[in-house]
Amino acid sequence: MVDQSRNYFFTSESVSEGHPDKICDKISDTILDAYLSEDKDSRVAVETLVTTNLVVISGEVRSEAKISENDIESITRNVIKDIGYNFGDFNYQNVTIMTRLHEQSPDIARGVDAVGNSSEGAGDQGIMFGYACNETTELMPATLSYSHQILKNLADKRKNNIIQGLLPDSKSQLTLFYENDQPKYIDSIVVSSQHTEDTTQEYLNEQIAVLCKDILPSDWYTEKTKLLVNPTGNFVIGGPVGDTGLTGRKIIVDTYGGASPHGGGAFSGKDPTKVDRSAAYVARYLAKNIVHSGISEKCTIQLSYAIGISEPLSIFVDLHGNKKVEASKVEKFIKDRFDLSPRGIINMLGLSNPIFSETSSYGHFGRAPNENGCFTWETLNISDEFKNEFL
Numbered sequence: 001m002v003d004q005s006r007n008y009f010f011t012s013e014s015v016s017e018g019h020p021d022k023i024c025d026k027i028s029d030t031i032l033d034a035y036l037s038e039d040k041d042s043r044v045a046v047e048t049l050v051t052t053n054l055v056v057i058s059g060e061v062r063s064e065a066k067i068s069e070n071d072i073e074s075i076t077r078n079v080i081k082d083i084g085y086n087f088g089d090f091n092y093q094n095v096t097i098m099t100r101l102h103e104q105s106p107d108i109a110r111g112v113d114a115v116g117n118s119s120e121g122a123g124d125q126g127i128m129f130g131y132a133c134n135e136t137t138e139l140m141p142a143t144l145s146y147s148h149q150i151l152k153n154l155a156d157k158r159k160n161n162i163i164q165g166l167l168p169d170s171k172s173q174l175t176l177f178y179e180n181d182q183p184k185y186i187d188s189i190v191v192s193s194q195h196t197e198d199t200t201q202e203y204l205n206e207q208i209a210v211l212c213k214d215i216l217p218s219d220w221y222t223e224k225t226k227l228l229v230n231p232t233g234n235f236v237i238g239g240p241v242g243d244t245g246l247t248g249r250k251i252i253v254d255t256y257g258g259a260s261p262h263g264g265g266a267f268s269g270k271d272p273t274k275v276d277r278s279a280a281y282v283a284r285y286l287a288k289n290i291v292h293s294g295i296s297e298k299c300t301i302q303l304s305y306a307i308g309i310s311e312p313l314s315i316f317v318d319l320h321g322n323k324k325v326e327a328s329k330v331e332k333f334i335k336d337r338f339d340l341s342p343r344g345i346i347n348m349l350g351l352s353n354p355i356f357s358e359t360s361s362y363g364h365f366g367r368a369p370n371e372n373g374c375f376t377w378e379t380l381n382i383s384d385e386f387k388n389e390f391l
Helices: 020-038 069-083 106-112 141-157 199-214 276-293 327-337 343-347 382-388
Strands: 008-015 042-050 054-063 096-103 126-133 166-179 182-195 225-229 300-306 314-318
Touching: 008 141, 020 042, 020 054, 020 069, 042 314, 042 382, 069 096, 096 106, 126 343, 141 166, 141 182, 141 199, 166 225, 182 199, 276 343, 276 382, 314 327
Parallel strands: 054 096, 182 225
Antiparallel strands: 008 166, 042 054, 126 300, 166 182, 300 314
């Protein structure tokens, strides 16, 4: 966790939808959505691996949905195509796709399934964290929020051919100097973007410099601000040709950029009975509403679960030194007011809907809720409850 008792430099990174690990997250979540579209009670845990000219899809599924291997292959090719891999040795048209899905373990099913009037148990043991802070309007760490924005904007300009010669794989990194625990100025920006062989580094540097200045606050720039574009020079070989990708390897990019602890569980490819995903979402929902209510400027929440047990074993709230409210009272209020069983979270946030493919790149948090029911955990509809209870 960040030491917030002093002035400091802090850095977060993001990776694009064309990064090998993010391709895997997108494939896994799009397959999950396909199952949920036909059967909202589907139990899905899908892992994907990508490398040169190969995609391997494995995991376990229990569902009434009829999703064939041909369907999964079609889904996978469409994901790769939409990301932009229509060239080279990782091409949506001729990549080899291997599918190895099997039935969910009956031992796991026995613990997770609801019996009689009892709620479903958690799909696994573990700890999950939620975090919010007042650095940005999204109540997210500024270093991560702007790193995501840089790459999302870069991808939009690539797909609309506004910046010439860009290819899908890219990374960003932003270092800010914090004074009195608030962002003060930009120390450095790093952007690495895959590109065609005939694209010059001078052109990319010029275009990305403009892009960053359009996104980042102008008063954060100083004479010493550094912009590093493709620091090693050419970045022609990228994506799964340059690096193997796996589902779930970008958990810090997906969450809070290192500003908060992380329980260790990944999100993508997992249905919402897996508390790795659903409990992390509800922890963010609670933390964000607490900060928005004015109780504290930062909030970290930890939840813990045991496989087969529906209620969390523990609820921990850290208000980061705020003295207006006792954290123990907030913990009790959360426990008494909110159903944090897997079924309670699913119903609260609408997580049985096929909404997960969109979460797979540019962060699971700090995103605007949309009409498709995605990012419900970013709504502020319980902020007044905390305000009325404690302020």
